[in-house]
Amino acid sequence: MDYLILTGALVMIIVAATLLTDGSVALxxxxxIPEFIVGLTVMxxxxxxxxxxxxxxxxxxxxxxxxxxNIVGSNIFNVFAILGICAIFVPIMFxxxxxxxxxxxxxxxxxxxxxxxxxxxxxxxxxGVLLLAGxxxxxxxxxxxxxxxxxxxxxxxxxxxSIPTMPLWRIPVWIVLGLAGLIYGGDLFVTSATxxxxxxxxxxxxxxxxxxxxxxxxxELAASLVSIFKGSASLALGNVLxxxxxxxxxxxxxCSTVTPLTMGGVTMFDIYVAVAAAAFIMLTAxxxxxxxxxxxxxxLFVACYAAYIYHLL
Numbered sequence: 001m002d003y004l005i006l007t008g009a010l011v012m013i014i015v016a017a018t019l020l021t022d023g024s025v026a027l028x029x030x031x032x033i034p035e036f037i038v039g040l041t042v043m044x045x046x047x048x049x050x051x052x053x054x055x056x057x058x059x060x061x062x063x064x065x066x067x068x069x070n071i072v073g074s075n076i077f078n079v080f081a082i083l084g085i086c087a088i089f090v091p092i093m094f095x096x097x098x099x100x101x102x103x104x105x106x107x108x109x110x111x112x113x114x115x116x117x118x119x120x121x122x123x124x125x126x127x128g129v130l131l132l133a134g135x136x137x138x139x140x141x142x143x144x145x146x147x148x149x150x151x152x153x154x155x156x157x158x159x160x161x162s163i164p165t166m167p168l169w170r171i172p173v174w175i176v177l178g179l180a181g182l183i184y185g186g187d188l189f190v191t192s193a194t195x196x197x198x199x200x201x202x203x204x205x206x207x208x209x210x211x212x213x214x215x216x217x218x219x220e221l222a223a224s225l226v227s228i229f230k231g232s233a234s235l236a237l238g239n240v241l242x243x244x245x246x247x248x249x250x251x252x253x254x255c256s257t258v259t260p261l262t263m264g265g266v267t268m269f270d271i272y273v274a275v276a277a278a279a280f281i282m283l284t285a286x287x288x289x290x291x292x293x294x295x296x297x298x299x300l301f302v303a304c305y306a307a308y309i310y311h312l313l
Contacts, residue, residue: 002192009189010218016181017222023174025232026166033146048246049179050186050216052254058208059255065264066208068123071252072270073213075110075244079277080305081214082221086236087298090228094285094292098237101145103282105138106241109248110278116256117271121263123256131253138245182219190215206312209270217243244278273308280304 027033051074058066086092094103112134116127166174190212197211220243224236255261280301284293293301 002195005188005192006196009185009192012181012185013189013218013222014226016178016185017219017226018178019174020178020182021223021226021230021232021235022166023171023178025230025235026171027175030168030171048220048243048251049183050190050219051247052251053183053187054190054212054216055251055255056258059259059261063264064123064259064261065266066212067255068117068252068261068263069208069266069270070212070216071247072113072266072274073209074217075247075274076270076277076308077213077217077305078220078240078244078247079281080301080308082217082224082240083237083281083293084298084301084305085221086224086228086233087293087301088295089225090233091295091298092228092233092237092293094237095234098241099282099285099291101142102238102241103278103285105142106244107278107282109134109138109245110275113248113252114271114275117263117268123252123261125257125260128253128256128258128260131249132257135246135249135253138249182223186216186219189218209266209312210309241281277304 051070055067055070058064058070083092112131116123116131119127193211193215194207197207202211220239224239227233227236227239252261281293284297285291
């Protein structure tokens with residue numbers, strides 16, 4: 001039965017991701033908002049809801065290490081697996097805005113994770129509040145900077161949002177259905193996959209960083225793949241970067257505000273891999289791929305994730 005539920009959950013996630021992507025792109029055009037900003041906010045937070053649900057339940061149940069492991073594993077999966085797989089299909093171009101603002105913000109959030117875990121291996125309530133404040137400040141600053149850019153170049157903003165792709169009434173319906181399907185499908189996947197893993201004798205630490213992280217990141221993977229196949233690679237990049245930022249500042253911040261979290265079975269090596277993953281994006285944009293993530297680099301990203309999982313096992 002768990003295998004059947006697992007298959008059904010995957011189908012639900014793919015369908016929901018399609019609805020969410022269509023609604024988000026249409027919303028961006030209707031409101032004259034760049035697709036990247038929609039990916040950074042609506043899609044990023046929406047597709048991160050499975051991580052929030054799993055991590056919060058784990059934290060409330062006294063399994064702080066599982067909550068932290070889920071976030072760390074998800075961020076590693078987002079960069080190495082999702083961006084890597086997407087780049088294999090379609091090379092991902094980095095804009096000047098990505099290089100100067102968005103990727104550095106992702107690195108800053110990851111460094112914040114490193115700082116709070118270095119201080120004794122426990123994330124306190126005060127550190128959780130600071131993480132939440134950082135997320136609110138980041139969203140406010142991003143939207144404010146984008147509005148200023150649109151004011152300086154109103155013609156470009158008008159061209160970007162001038163062609164609606166679906167009736168106005170359908171946009172919120174598609175987004176709500178997409179988010180609901182992603183959350184419910186992700187929850188079904190995690191529950192069934194965890195049951196299967198426990199039956200096979202896999203430890204909780206490995207489940208959190210691998211199975212739970214990969215399962216709760218399936219919405220990001222599905223939404224990003226659908227985005228690139230629809231010709232919106234910038235939406236996929238915004239979704240991944242936004243999800244990583246939300247995972248650390250919003251989700252980990254919220255969980256540790258409710259109850260302090262201890263690392264337990266999560267090691268500093270796992271944290272360092274998460275930091276390295278964020279740094280690799282910047283390295284690719286500046287040095288290796290020169291403003292794009294190529295297919296070869298995508299293969300290398302996926303290989304890095306495979307090596308990391310092999311190390312854990």
